[in-house]
Amino acid sequence: MYNYLDFEKPVADLEAKILELKKLGEQGEAVDVHEEISRLEKRSVDALRDVYKALTPWQKVQVARHPDRPHCIDYLSALFTDFTPLAGDRAYGEDHAMVGGLARFRGEPVAILGQEKGSDTASRLKHNFGSVRPEGYRKAVRIMELADRYQLPVISLVDTAGAYPGIGAEERGQAEAIARSTSACLGLRVPMISVIIGEGGSGGAIAIAAANRVLILEHAIYSVISPEGAASILWKDTTRSRDAATSMKITAQDLLELGIVDAIIPEPLGGAHRGAEAVIEATGDAIARSLEELQTSGKDLREERRDKFLRIGRSV
Amino acid sequence: MNWITNYVRPKINSMLGRRDIPDNLWIKDPESGEMVFHKDLEENQYVVPSSGHHMKISAKERLRFFFDGGQYETLENPKAVTDPLRFRDEKRYLDRLRDARAKTGMDDAVLNGVGQVEGVPLVATVQDFSFIGGSLGIAAGEAIIKGLETALERRLPLVLFAASGGARMQEGIFSLMQLPRTTVAVDRLKEAGLPYIVVLTNPTTGGVTASYAMLGDVHIAEPGALIGFAGPRVIEQTIREKLPEGFQRSEYLMAHGMVDMVVSRLELRDKISRLLRLMLKMPAPGEAALAA
Numbered sequence: 008m009y010n011y012l013d014f015e016k017p018v019a020d021l022e023a024k025i026l027e028l029k030k031l032g033e034q035g036e037a038v039d040v041h042e043e044i045s046r047l048e049k050r051s052v053d054a055l056r057d058v059y060k061a062l063t064p065w066q067k068v069q070v071a072r073h074p075d076r077p078h079c080i081d082y083l084s085a086l087f088t089d090f091t092p093l094a095g096d097r098a099y100g101e102d103h104a105m106v107g108g109l110a111r112f113r114g115e116p117v118a119i120l121g122q123e124k125g126s127d128t129a130s131r132l133k134h135n136f137g138s139v140r141p142e143g144y145r146k147a148v149r150i151m152e153l154a155d156r157y158q159l160p161v162i163s164l165v166d167t168a169g170a171y172p173g174i175g176a177e178e179r180g181q182a183e184a185i186a187r188s189t190s191a192c193l194g195l196r197v198p199m200i201s202v203i204i205g206e207g208g209s210g211g212a213i214a215i216a217a218a219n220r221v222l223i224l225e226h227a228i229y230s231v232i233s234p235e236g237a238a239s240i241l242w243k244d245t246t247r248s249r250d251a252a253t254s255m256k257i258t259a260q261d262l263l264e265l266g267i268v269d270a271i272i273p274e275p276l277g278g279a280h281r282g283a284e285a286v287i288e289a290t291g292d293a294i295a296r297s298l299e300e301l302q303t304s305g306k307d308l309r310e311e312r313r314d315k316f317l318r319i320g321r322s323v
Numbered sequence: 324m325n326w327i328t329n330y331v332r333p334k335i336n337s338m339l340g341r342r343d344i345p346d347n348l349w350i351k352d353p354e355s356g357e358m359v360f361h362k363d364l365e366e367n368q369y370v371v372p373s374s375g376h377h378m379k380i381s382a383k384e385r386l387r388f389f390f391d392g393g394q395y396e397t398l399e400n401p402k403a404v405t406d407p408l409r410f411r412d413e414k415r416y417l418d419r420l421r422d423a424r425a426k427t428g429m430d431d432a433v434l435n436g437v438g439q440v441e442g443v444p445l446v447a448t449v450q451d452f453s454f455i456g457g458s459l460g461i462a463a464g465e466a467i468i469k470g471l472e473t474a475l476e477r478r479l480p481l482v483l484f485a486a487s488g489g490a491r492m493q494e495g496i497f498s499l500m501q502l503p504r505t506t507v508a509v510d511r512l513k514e515a516g517l518p519y520i521v522v523l524t525n526p527t528t529g530g531v532t533a534s535y536a537m538l539g540d541v542h543i544a545e546p547g548a549l550i551g552f553a554g555p556r557v558i559e560q561t562i563r564e565k566l567p568e569g570f571q572r573s574e575y576l577m578a579h580g581m582v583d584m585v586v587s588r589l590e591l592r593d594k595i596s597r598l599l600r601l602m603l604k605m606p607a608p609g610e611a612a613l614a615a
């Protein structure tokens with residue numbers, strides 16, 4: 008029923024057995040399968056707990072990229088009402104990797120931005136696997152400027168392996184588009200909250216994550232380069248991704264300790280893909296809490312955000 | 324005199340006889356393969372006279388060539404956290420830092436100088452590619468911020484010479500955080516109405532382009548510099564296509580609207596000072612001389 012990861016094999020075996028027994032029970036075989044099923048279910052939950060309480064950074068990378076993991080669009084449809092997507096950068100085109108527009112969050116009008124990876128072949132191609140081109144970042148700037156003008160808080164959902172590296176993207180100024188988008192986040196006078204829901208891939212992520220509050224899901228990652236990229240550049244050996252994932256300190260837990268993120272949103276046992284509804288709900292609550300804090304702080308939110316980033320790394 | 328006494332020694336022998344000369348006196352132009360005498364190169368700011376190829380130069384040389392009379396005040400770099408992740412790949416990061424410091428005589432990849440260019444006072448912030456590829460970590464980020472904040476305090480324009488392979492991988496997420504951090508300092512300078520000029524030199528890639536290097540009021544590129552977000556190798560691997568001729572070079576960027584002008588190193592002082600005089604409503608260079 009799930010796409011299992013390598014290290015989930017003990018769980019996969021147990022769940023396969025359970026499924027088999029259930030089928031047997033449905034076929035009305037003259038054996039009592041209920042007791043065996045509940046015994047196996049308990050064992051499989053225990054196995055899942057054992058695996059997930061000791062996830063290595065490299066395993067977390069795989070959970071963060073899990074194909075069944077809820078993506079931006081899942082959060083949008085569950086957490087927001089009245090979502091009105093806005094399209095285009097008014098200069099070149101529309102980029103489906105960057106989703107954005109206006110919506111209501113628990114009744115209050117807000118602006119939203121997020122990278123969508125897609126969930127099947129057709130939608131993955133449409134959304135370019137969540138890798139944004141310059142048009143997407145320029146659209147994000149447009150939406151942020153709109154939010155600032157109409158005093159709407161900005162909420163962004165970050166999930167990208169990185170900005171798209173292609174000829175067209177370079178020709179149209181990928182770097183400049185990212186820099187402007189980061190600058191737009193930092194210049195907002197309204198509250199901005201970012202949630203890293205899967206992968207926070209380098210410049211492609213920070214472009215919409217220079218927020219007053221940066222939240223991250225329990226098994227999400229955030230890094231200056233993918234572990235594969237780091238292995239190839241620093242170790243000159245692509246098989247060293249595990250070591251890179253560990254050394255680079257890219258897990259939510261490491262990032263909280265280093266002062267890069269402000270809070271971790273817990274995921275259900277077995278990762279977000281085993282309880283999408285619960286994790287989306289928890290994300291909504293976390294956003295609501297941060298939003299209220301910021302709206303009642305009485306601070307100049309632009310200065311608060313700028314000073315917060317200037318403080319990062321000054322004492323580690 | 325017969326043909327035997329008139330014999331001319333083959334040139335090859337005279338070359339073999341001069342083996343004791345240190346090999347760095349002659350520098351090879353990577354473009355034409357031509358050998359150029361080091362004194363001639365230095366006098367020409369490391370621009371190869373025949374081919375016009377711009378060689379990489381150190382931050383100290385850059386400041387010396389840029390400021391009037393080679394005179395400037397060096398800003399001391401702020402103290403910064405070193406090795407925040409206690410990182411090691413094949414080598415300890417601390418050892419890499421120590422080696423880079425010994426090799427370059429710099430404490431990290433960025434140097435700030437304050438001085439005058441054709442009479443225009445300004446702050447110059449320079450990245451040194453020879454220090455771990457000019458990569459951007461906490462110390463380099465702090466130095467860039469210091470340059471920008473000094474310009475803001477002293478109400479001076481800032482000229483930034485970018486030269487960097489991108490992020491300092493060994494500092495992981497802290498390296499990425501230098502993008503928003505330096506952006507804050509750039510934005511504050513611009514909001515104060517002070518000019519911010521970026522000179523893109525060979526090479527400027529990765530996270531550096533995705534922040535302060537692409538946020539200038541004016542972008543100037545040295546000829547033939549590699550400038551881009553993703554490196555050519557990464558792009559080739561992603562799209563599995565051959566890249567077009569001159570891709571990600573200064574002239575290509577100018578054609579695509581990303582830089583305002585491609586300017587020879589030898590012309591930079593003149594171009595930048597004229598530009599700043601316009602932006603700051605200072606008299607043109609000739610008028611200044613007449614008034615004096």
